[in-house]
Amino acid sequence: MKAKCFAAALLSMAMAVPAYGAQAKDEEQYKTCQNAVPEYVELFKSIINIDSGSNDKAGLNRKKDFLVDYLKKAGAEVETLEAAGDRKGTYNIIARIHGKGKARILLCSHYDTVWPAGEAAARPFRMEEGRMYGPGAGDTQSGVAGSVTLLRMLRQMKYDDFDVITLFLNADEELGSEGALEQLLREAEKHDVAFSTEGGGSDGESVAISCRGGGDAVLTVKGKRAHSGRPHLGHNAGVEMVRLMNTMLDLSDKEKRTDCTWTMGSFGTNNNVVPDLATAHMDIRAASLGEFERVKNELLERASRVTDKGCTAEVAFSVGKPPFEYSKSTAILADAAESIYAELGRKLVKTHVPASSDANWISQKVPTLEGLGISNANPHQKNEYSSVKPAPDRLYLLARLIQETCRGNTVPLGAK
Numbered sequence: 001m002k003a004k005c006f007a008a009a010l011l012s013m014a015m016a017v018p019a020y021g022a023q024a025k026d027e028e029q030y031k032t033c034q035n036a037v038p039e040y041v042e043l044f045k046s047i048i049n050i051d052s053g054s055n056d057k058a059g060l061n062r063k064k065d066f067l068v069d070y071l072k073k074a075g076a077e078v079e080t081l082e083a084a085g086d087r088k089g090t091y092n093i094i095a096r097i098h099g100k101g102k103a104r105i106l107l108c109s110h111y112d113t114v115w116p117a118g119e120a121a122a123r124p125f126r127m128e129e130g131r132m133y134g135p136g137a138g139d140t141q142s143g144v145a146g147s148v149t150l151l152r153m154l155r156q157m158k159y160d161d162f163d164v165i166t167l168f169l170n171a172d173e174e175l176g177s178e179g180a181l182e183q184l185l186r187e188a189e190k191h192d193v194a195f196s197t198e199g200g201g202s203d204g205e206s207v208a209i210s211c212r213g214g215g216d217a218v219l220t221v222k223g224k225r226a227h228s229g230r231p232h233l234g235h236n237a238g239v240e241m242v243r244l245m246n247t248m249l250d251l252s253d254k255e256k257r258t259d260c261t262w263t264m265g266s267f268g269t270n271n272n273v274v275p276d277l278a279t280a281h282m283d284i285r286a287a288s289l290g291e292f293e294r295v296k297n298e299l300l301e302r303a304s305r306v307t308d309k310g311c312t313a314e315v316a317f318s319v320g321k322p323p324f325e326y327s328k329s330t331a332i333l334a335d336a337a338e339s340i341y342a343e344l345g346r347k348l349v350k351t352h353v354p355a356s357s358d359a360n361w362i363s364q365k366v367p368t369l370e371g372l373g374i375s376n377a378n379p380h381q382k383n384e385y386s387s388v389k390p391a392p393d394r395l396y397l398l399a400r401l402i403q404e405t406c407r408g409n410t411v412p413l414g415a416k
């Protein structure tokens with residue numbers, strides 16, 4: 001319910017923002033971006049060579065110390081926040097630069113990787129034909145190095161037409177961000193817009209305009225236990241569950257990017273007993289809350305249609321991670337990004353991502369655009385890499401998006 005009101009509010013705000021039209025390339029700014037590439041590569045190399053697997057606390061803290069030091073030297077005000085719950089002993093990093101304008105801009109990235117301790121020694125940074133390899137090269141150290149470089153670049157340019165630019169570096173995105181969630185949402189609430197720096201595409205060609213959320217449904221059927229020698233005295237919960245599951249096989253919707261998949265199930269305790277209990281689990285991925293609602297209603301309706309009237313069925317439905325929906329405000333941000341890329345003579349690809357990211361959470365609170373990393377390929381695989389060539393284009397894209405936002409051309413300012 002809340003999410004719907006929020007979406008409606010965003011829609012009306014977004015309508016009030018003037019459209020942003022095409023402009024000529026800002027040559028001087030592009031030069032600044034090109035000049036920033038060597039320090040970006042050096043920073044990328046440094047962080048790739050420090051292990052930071054989500055479960056490697058010592059490694060995460062080494063990388064945290066390095067990044068905090070680097071950001072302070074770059075002129076940012078930095079704080080570290082201990083993560084919550086099981087993530088105690090790891091830290092999320094918040095760096096801020098302050099200006100004289102109105103816009104409150106949040107940049108998000110995550111510095112944890114999926115790789116265990118020792119991976120950086122086994123597979124250290126290497127550059128081959130303009131591709132940078134190493135643990136996290138494909139997810140998402142280019143986003144970390146890119147956004148840190150950008151903060152430094154904006155400071156060097158003495159650009160200050162914003163109230164604040166906050167960089168949030170999460171230490172457990174790869175585990176679902178449980179340790180960062182509260183802090184992340186608190187920050188999102190305080191900003192006018194969020195740019196998340198996952199992805200970017202192998203040639204820095206893309207931004208992400210939606211990410212699917214995840215939910216699950218548990219179907220429970222209750223029947224009546226009996227000796228299997230006298231099955232007519234019982235009501236077989238297992239058989240009824242299979243019947244019901246068969247009526248629930250058409251809930252996926254390719255066009256709307258919804259997948260409903262039965263993943264686990266069980267019934268019965270002994271081979272000589274008619275089972276009185278059966279359960280099955282469905283994994284649901286969808287790109288909108290409306291789709292989650294549709295699947296939930298269909299499941300409830302179909303579960304009410306048992307064939308064996310001695311059985312009852314119920315469905316417990318929950319959405320774990322909400323979708324980053326393709327909203328009007330995201331469309332405006334993506335259109336602005338497209339126009340900026342056109343200044344460079346490049347065509348921007350707007351992608352709907354099947355997986356999730358922190359954009360799923362952040363977008364519940366603030367207009368969001370995802371996929372603003374420099375470049376990434378083969379995430380979570382040993383042959384992951386990030387290309388250097390698109391780095392100036394991507395720094396330019398992010399810097400110009402920030403400027404257009406500061407001019408009031410993407411989202412309404414001053415509401416926070």
Ligand SMILES: [Zn+2]
Pocket residue numbers: 110139140173198357
């Ligand atoms: Zn990632």
